[in-house]
Amino acid sequence: MLHVRTRSVDATRQVAAALEPLLRPSDVILLSGDLGAGKTAFVQGLATALGVREPVTSPTFNLASSYEGRLRLHHLDVYRLDNPAEVLDLDLPELLEDEAVMCIEWGEVVVPELPRDFLRIRIQLGHLEDIDDARVLEIESTGPSWMSREQELSLAWAKWITDQTEDS
Template identity: 45%
Template sequence: MEVWLKDAGATRKLGEELAAILEPGAILILSGELGAGKTTLTQGLARGLGVTVPVTSPTFTLIQEYQGRYPLYHIDLYRLEDPEAMLDLGLEEYFAGEGITVVEWGERLEVYLPPAFLGITLEYAPGGRRALLVARGPAYERLLEELKKIVGPGG
């Protein structure tokens, strides 16, 4: 699924729309260049989950937890180069948790990615950005079908 994002507000709105249909245990793997909107999308997701504190990039702390309708686990792997070092973070506990897990720079997990997740690639496009959403697993395929009803064709 492709969604056109004209600005940061549209990116946050996509996060809010996702928050409305995500269930506990959902995993979002975000990728894209620096500044492409990964944290902005997460901020919208947090707002949609009812998180009331500011959401910032957890680049230096690696993992931040927020409380909303469901817990939000915001993980940023930008500073980690070695995929095996990521195992020390206990990511599998977050992936099996009762909250919503968002992993920025998730493509760095390579072989350690869970079998089922929603992959979101944010990229620059003329006049804005584009989000490419790919479902891995039946639950995420259903999630994308729900999202299409909300955002319409092409976003």
């Protein structure tokens, strides 16, 4: 597991942008964290790096938004879903077949429906000295595709990686 620390929302977007060169069609990124932790900011940074030109906002009420860039990006927010059966309303299987990058906010409820390869990112408020916008991102590779890229992830995020034993 990697631990990444950022000092601002913009730095969280930069961490996401640094992931872009490593993305492959059909990659899935599961984002979790408290309200306001920076999940949407992460997706915004990734979208910008992918060349998406339109504004990216949290799809809380429509559940899913799609954007065109170097790779198509599906952005889902499943905060309002209470059980996995409601995932069928999202057409998740069809979205997964699209060979797009998929970012899922509050995605723990859909884990049973996901392929075995996904990147899990937990974003936590990580107060650092007197910096209120600090975040700690816990990044876990799940499945062989993401596990084979762990070295590349470490290099891409080297300037933000922190020792997991540090106070957050």
